[in-house]
Amino acid sequence: MSELSLTKTRLNAGRYEGVLTCTGTPPIIEAVHLDRVIGNMSLSEMTKHPGHHIASIDLPTDLLSDGVQSVHLRSAADGEVLDRISILAGDPLEEDLRAEITMLRDELDLLKRAFRRHCVETGSD
DSSP, X not given: OOOEEEEEEEEETTEEEEEEEESSSOOOEEEEETTEEEEEOEEEEOTTSTTEEEEEEEOXXXXXXXXXXXXXXXXXXXXXXXXXXXXXXXXHHHHHHHHHHHHHHHHHHHHHHHHHHHHHHHTOO
């Protein structure tokens, strides 16, 4: 079994690019979304660096939906997940962020009241 490593170099215009490092023959790397294979990464060997391959895949536009979408890049041979791509978009995300900010504000107000009470009780300014 060869040692595998996939390091993302960039995600631009819907295209994921990275460097796959492996010993031996590189495996097929598949992109999986919601337990469905959406494509295989193309690999091209880096001639100056044996064991290194440029890996890329164009992500389909149907991934863009409200909420958080996650794509796993995994070895087709053994299912080992080498990298993940998370895409956040739409109204549900905005509502989640608003709720999170509201909770943080409430916690901050609680801390401010506790600190002020502490200052009053100890006589500090």
